[in-house]
Amino acid sequence: MDDRKVIIIGERDGIPGPTIAECLEASGREIVFQKTECFV
């Protein structure tokens, strides 16, 4: 497993940040930044 860290930018009406983070949990990677934006 590589040790690349993860930055997550989510979108409220797309895939929100916490949902992406949940999907990556099993990978064991470190999430260094996570944010969800709302463009409306």
Added chain:
Amino acid sequence: MSNESKAYIHSATNILVHVPELVRYGSKCHREVEDSGESFLHALNKNLRSFKEVVSYPPNQAFIGNLNPDKLDKKSKPWFKNLLEGSSKEGVFGEILDQTTFYMLLKSADDFELFLLDSDFINSNNNYSPSAKKIFNEKFLNKGSKISAIEENIQLKGSLSIENKGELVGCFQSDHEKDESLDARILLENLSAKASGAFALNRMLVQDSIDPLSVEYIISCSEEAIGDRYNRGGGNLAKAIGEMVGCKNASGMDVKAFCAAPVYALIHAASLIQSKVVKNVVVVGGGSLAKLGMKAHFHMEKKMPVLEDLLGGVAFFLSSDGTAGTPYINLEIVGHHPIGSSSSPQEMIDSLVYKPLDKANLSVFDIDKFCVELHNPEITVPAGAGDVPLVNYKTIAALGVMKEKLTKEGIQDFILDKGMPGFSPTQGHIPAGVPYLGYAIKALKEGSFKRAMVVAKGSLFLGRMTRSADGVSVVVQV
């Protein structure tokens, strides 16, 4: 449920206020002007629309009740290039207000002399909207200022310049040197919400012949943070709006829930009526100055006019009076998004649409129209924000396919039948399902609809207190 315990929704009003020369004070444009200086302001001013263009813009006609949104997609696109000649600023359940009149309303809303307005400007204009003129405050309007005093104020205090048709007509000042909550831009934002909210409320009262003195309670669902340094979001814009409109017998409070506030406000209003705390409630939402010109940069890049030049406003009247054919807020079909639920689109739609309908032994096919977030896609798509209503409808349909309630082949027809194109300005809380209520109330009364479901979402994560989103829904029916 007996007739006596229902909260009937009688009236809906949608207003728009064209404020091209306040776009510069929207959050994004203000920051762009600070970073890029006069060059951005110059570019902005070259891409603003005229009042006539705004009135003739098809989504705006849909917003004020003159063009059913179902017919909007049949109009030639792009809409900003295919204006509807001969359109009226008066709508079946709304109105579009010009900037000159709004400055008079802003001055009329101003108890603390924050807004200095040129006396020549005040005295030289006429032909105002009757709904607006009715709430002009002559005492405040008699306190006009000389242009020389306005110029001096801008120079010495750094007050905000307020222009009309390219000419300086006023300035907006801060109220405290050491209180950021009373900074000029924040106060302008707050007062704009008050003035546009008051216009929406008064327009509704006049439209449906409701005596302001008969209003018992007001709930504001506006987007602002009225307060001072010791309580930055203290609020109660509701009472300020009610005072301006003459609702002397009413009390009120604010609902704060990001963009979902209007639907929460309707549910809370209905709950107050059904539990007999009050006999009637007005729900009102003023416009969001902060959101003006949010996507101006993208629009100008794509050679479009700046489409976010409008403050929006809504007002609704609910009461315990009604009969069998009167639409009511059905508090037995309310969707909530629990704290423990994920904020994925599927989970949100499941919580807000499928769970409450399942609980009521209804299906999505028992709803005639889903009123989701109705942002105008012509505003959002060029900025990369997508077509928000369409995304919501596709998610409702797709989840229905996963739950085997509809077929994959039926998705398009479902969206056409139960959905609609977006037509609301991107004013945050304003597009949150409620702009369609004027049409829904008419269809419910006429018998062509049985139920409409209003679905709203809120981006709580923007406040940095939770990473979660939020949403709420309710059914309006006969």
